[in-house]
Amino acid sequence: MKSSPLILLSSIIFAAIIGCQHTPTTDRNQGVSAQLQQKALSSPLAYDIVESLTVEVGPRLPGSAQDLIAVQWAEEKLSNLGFDKVYKEPVQVPVWLRGEAKAAVVSPYPQPIVITALGGSVGTPEQGISAPIIRFATLAELKQATPDDVAGKIVFIDHITPRFKTGKGYGITVGGRSKGAVAAAEKGAIAIVIRSIGTDHDRMAHTGMMRYQDGIPKIPAAAMSNPDADLLTLMLKRNPDVVLNLNMSPQNKGYATSYNVIGEVTGSSKPDEIVLIGAHLDSWDEGTGAIDDGAGVAIVTAAGHLISQLPQKPARTIRVVLYAAEEVGLVGGKTYAKAHQAELSNHYIAAESDFGAGPIYQIDFKVADDAFKDIQTLTASMAANGVAAGTNTASGGPDVSMLPSYGVPVASLRQDGTDYFDYHHTPNDTLDKIDPKALAQNVAAYAQFAYLMAQSNIELRPLPKPETD
Amino acid sequence: MKSSPLILLSSIIFAAIIGCQHTPTTDRNQGVSAQLQQKALSSPLAYDIVESLTVEVGPRLPGSAQDLIAVQWAEEKLSNLGFDKVYKEPVQVPVWLRGEAKAAVVSPYPQPIVITALGGSVGTPEQGISAPIIRFATLAELKQATPDDVAGKIVFIDHITPRFKTGKGYGITVGGRSKGAVAAAEKGAIAIVIRSIGTDHDRMAHTGMMRYQDGIPKIPAAAMSNPDADLLTLMLKRNPDVVLNLNMSPQNKGYATSYNVIGEVTGSSKPDEIVLIGAHLDSWDEGTGAIDDGAGVAIVTAAGHLISQLPQKPARTIRVVLYAAEEVGLVGGKTYAKAHQAELSNHYIAAESDFGAGPIYQIDFKVADDAFKDIQTLTASMAANGVAAGTNTASGGPDVSMLPSYGVPVASLRQDGTDYFDYHHTPNDTLDKIDPKALAQNVAAYAQFAYLMAQSNIELRPLPKPETD
Structure with a gap:
């Protein structure tokens, strides 16, 4: 086996670090860190895990039969990989069934368009609904519209998601998906169909969660593919009177029990202190949940396994948490935070992998201001793996995003998205x-x-106070 | 407006050509050719045409309501663009309705897979069919299989289409689509699902025509997306007993009348002699038929229009033929050849654009061996537009591919596919x-x-005799 440039660079940086830091413990930690990097880069384990999950389980919508198959898969996988403790914790998850979703332009240019129901949406009446569409460039534009212009129509939000390495384009447009139905219904719209929150040009629509609000009518909500949004926009340029037919049969079916699945590598000297690395086990149902979030499941499981195979276990416990029902409202993360509230003071730090499988280029933290420089020094060897030091403004990832409010430090390992x-x-x-x-x-x-x-001896608390507006 | 490098290069080559060729007619022809290039490169007309077709008509399956809307669209478009004669000729087209197509792995790893019905396929019984799958790497491998191994199963042909500039990968694998159902049914299979004949990794399946054969049972035929073929292959590696459920409701509905739509720029001195440039108006139904073959429709229509706008019309008639029902068996092309048989001796040359909108890099001919060098000289100025001289082995494109058997010369303008x-x-x-x-x-x-x-004075006939094996 030839040494890769990353591994060679790692050795150089490791040598530089042990040249500067003189305690034997620190030297040993950096040595182990370099070994872990080397082993990880030459191991097919993570790919094998995500292949296993997507092939043997496939899509796993919260509360579905396949969701429970995924839970069983995860327990078996963690057990077979030699984690010291493997267990699951119940999570009450909302159950939503996709049903069918069809749409077509009725006039002036009859042709089908490709849509998908947004998660949580109600259906249309069985015969569907037909109504004129009214286009808004953004959610903000919809919010400023006159109800008279919107009432009785199908709202079309046509906001294009821009492409960024950080994925920040999603944050710009996703409000139309999550809040568009409420904003449209408040003005009397009878349905909403948004341009997909996605950067592609494929004729497939992007699903994702939407929300209703008590006291405001629940209207059907769907996304159309980017080429279909282009198509409607070109029709509207020719003729402002475009009538759309929507026929959707999703169903909200109450609640079911799913599980957060947890595997631990027990700490050698501080077993009650937790380093949490997580991902979410559930997925949407139209793909096989490979990048969202099979990749994350594979990454944190493989990382935990590599640590479990070390000749000497680290001081603190490594807890791998595979969360339930992230997609439908961070349900597993919220349930974990509540169930473990008494223990959160023992959570040294937490991070979730939930942004696909693109390479990590930076590590951000949210730790005590006094600790930030030290923690960057401790993790400087990660640069050999392409991971640069970042900021102290991490959120940690969706399922751990609520932990800082309980005082738990978090890290965000930023991936190229x-x-x-x-x-x-x-x-x-x-x-x-x-x-x-x-x-x-x-x-x-x-x-x-x-x-x-x-292994860290750095005190990461208390967290800096959140900035207020 | 700045001159593009192509236009500048064109002027240089034009100058070189008129420097070498001394008849005033030839000089004028090359001058007009250079003007046509310049006008075409600065005109948005073709894009406007394909936008109009895809937005105002959309998909246009032969014999469908939208197919007739497309015919009307084409007649109006050709008329509005000032063609001297616009007319249509009836074509009897087979009518096939897609219906629904669903598939799922039943065991050992239950999950849905994405398929599409192949054109012409029969449906399954209403309750669907479930059977073990048997995988073959190629159609040839299926043909060698023992009937006992195939009987009662669903055949899965897993042939990967390789990517080539020429598109020749399609020719390698498409037999599995067109002939797979007959080969499978001959050995007792109850259905066939092939890996899509496509070079992408999108989870959408490629449709296309398949054929049955008298005396051999008609079994349902579908294609699955490339990622789904990967998925089944990975399942089969884990467990050879994979049971698939197929549920398809396509219908063959007899015949309907569609039309070849024709626009002519009447020749100034040899109006009865025809230069035919064609494309096909019909399309498959899941996209909007932009690249197949809206692009071709736009290319030949815009080319004809540009010629119609010249101060002096060319000697021969330019006939733009927008063929019906190419996708379901070159029906428009065959009907044209039959209806115009008496006139085919007056067809100077024919070419069809039906390979998307990638740039043309080469022009091939099928003309008399004696004429090949002269015709290459006549068209040498096309090099300024990136079109190099090619071979004398052209087929001309699907709807004109039968014309050489009637003695009609053809050309293939090769696109980057x-x-x-x-x-x-x-x-x-x-x-x-x-x-x-x-x-x-x-x-x-x-x-x-x-x-x-x-304008050519070159005698292109007789065609070289076809090579025999």
Whole structure:
């Protein structure tokens, strides 16, 4: 086996670090960190895990039969990989069934368009609904509209999601998906169909969660593909009177029990202190949940496994949490925070992998201001794996995003998300979108991160106070 | 407006050509050809035409209501663009309705897979069919199989279509689509599902025509997306007993009348002699038929229009033929050849644009061996538009491919098809896949080709005899 440039660079940086820091413990930690990187980069384990999940389980909508198959899969996988403790914790999850979703332009240019129901949406009456559409460039524009212009119509929000390495384009447009139905119904619209929150040009629509609000009518909500949004816009340029027919049969079916699945590598000297690395086990249903979030499941599971195989276990416990029902409202994350509230003071730090399988280029923290420089020094060796030091403004990832409010420090291992929103929440979320090399780089980063955090002597609390507006 | 490098290069080559060729007619022809190129490259007309067709008509399956809307659209478009004669000729087309097509792995790893019915396929019984699958790497492998191994099963042909600029990968694998159902049924299979004939990794399946054979049972035939074929292959590696459920409701509905729509620029001195440039008006139904073959419709229509706007019409008649029902068996092309049989001796040359909107890089002919060098000299100025001289082995394109057997010379303007089979016959065949600049380059090439052929004094017949094996 030839040494890769990353591994060679790692050795150089490791040598530089042990040249500067003189305690034997620190030297040993950095040595182990470099070994973990090397092992991770040459291991096919994470790819094998995500292949197993997508092939043997496939899509796993919260509360579905496949969701429970995924729970069983996860328990078996963690057990077979030699985690010291494997257990599951119940999570009450909302159950939503997709049903069918069809749409067609009725006039002036009859032709079908491709849509998908947004998660949580109600259906149309069985015969469907037909109404003129009214286009808004953004959610903000819809909010400023006159109710008389909107009442009785189908709202069309045509906001294009821009492409960024950070994925920040999603934040710009996703409000139309999550809040559009309420804003439209408040003005009397009878349905809403948004341009997909996605950066691709594929004729497939991006699903994702939407919300209703008590006291405001629940109207059907769907997304159309980007080419279909282009099509409607070109029709409207020719003729402002475009009538759309929508026929959707999703159903909200109450609640079911799913589970957060947890595997632990028990700490050698501080077993009650927790370094949490998480991902979410559930997925949307039209792909196989490979990048969202099979990749994350594979990354943190493989990272935990690599640490479990070390000759000497780290001081703190590494807890791998595979959350339930992230997609439908961070339900597993919220349930975990509540169930573990008494224990959260023992959570040294937490991070979730939930942004596909693109390479990690930066690590951000949210720790005590006094600790930030030290924690950057401790993790400087991650640069050999392409992970630069970042900011102290991390959120940690969706399922751990509520932990800082309980005082728990978090980290965000930033991935290159340039193409993430090409595939996110579509049928295209399949195994072939994962680059095994980039996936292994993620495993290396999480393994190094988790190990170094489990060995760290730095006091990470108290967190800086949140900025107020 | 700045001159583009192509236009400048064109002027240089034009100057070189008129420096070498001394008859005033030839000089004038090359001058007009250079003007046509320049006008085409700066005109948005072709893009406007394909936008109009995809937005105002959309998909147009032969014999459907939208097919007749397309015929009306084409007549109006040709008339509005000032063609001297616009008319249509009836074509009896087979009518096939897609219905629904669903598939799911029943065991050992239950999950849905994405399929589409192949054109012409029969449906399954209403309750669907479930059976073990048997995988073959190629159609040839299926043909060698023992009937005992195949009987009662669903055949899965897993042939991967390789990517080539010429598109020749399609020719390698498409037999599995067109002939797979007969080969499978001959050995007792109850259905066939092939890996899509496509070079993409999108979770959408490629449709396309399949054929049955008298005396052999008609079994349902579908294609699955490439990621789904990967999925089944990975399942089969884990467990050879994979049971698939198929539920398809396509219907063959007899015949209907559609039309070849024809527009002519009447020749000034040899009006009975025809230079035919064609494309097909029909399309598959899941995209909007932008690249297949809205692009071709736009290219030949815009080329004809440009020639119609010349101060002096060319000698021969330019006949733009928009064929019906190419997708379901070259029906419009065959009908044209039959209806015009008496006139085919007056067809100077024919060419069809039916390979998307990628740039043309080469022109091939099928003309008399004695004429080949002269016709290459006559069209040498096309090199300024990126079109190199090619071979004397052209087929001319699907709807004119039968004309050489009647003695009619043909040309093939070869397009870069590197990404054509990413989108071909899928929902992804939409307007955004067309690059307006490449489309305009095609228009320039067809306008130059048609004009030069209409002015040519070269005797192109008799055609070389077909090679025999």
